[in-house]
Amino acid sequence: LHSLRRRQRQMCIRDSLYPKRKHPYIQFLNYVRYVISNMGFKEFKGPHVESELWNFDVLFVPQYHPSRRPTDVYFVKNEDVYVDVPEDVLARVKVIHERILRYRWDKTKALRPILRTHTTPVSMRTIYKLKEGEYMVFSLDRVFRPDTPDSTHLMEFHQLEGIIVGKNVRFKHLLGFFKEFAKRLGLGDVK
Secondary structure, rough: OOHHHHHHHHHHHEEEOOOOOOHHHHHHHHHHHHHHOOOOEEEEOOOEEEEEHOOHHHHHOOOOHHHHHOOOEEEEEOOOOOOOOOOOHHHHHHHHHHHHHOOOHHHHHHHHEOOOOHHHHHHHHHHHOOOOOEEEEEEEEEOOOOOOOEEEEOOEEEEEEEEEEOOOHHHHHHHHHHHHHHHHHHHOOOO
């Protein structure tokens, strides 16, 4: 009991000397969230374990494409993992792949769970959920790709993606967004 109390006192002293802080990278990501939110965007989140359908098929990436190889994707082998995919999405994706891309599309392959390779599945789910209208959304979250770690590559990293949906949105609006975003982050001119 005596040693437990001494240890608790030591922990209190240590915590007062070294207050807990967020990692500088997490602070930067939170600042980016703050900046883009203040520009009128709403953040959306999505699952890290995703189906191949949301990760690839809805983006018209054929099921035979090299980016879907095990060397480029983490496949989840847990049989209990289920990723929700609406039937209307499955039907529309099948038609596009078979009629336009002209190959036999496999529903089983489309429903396989993977660790998402980019944040675009979050955007696709958001567009599906919000349907028509005008909105500005973004996703800033972790993505996963098999890679050899070095000073510029990791197997897990963060990706930022934003979408502006509107009737009168033009290229000049996109360029204006990038200029304002860069200015608020202190990045300088956008060329």
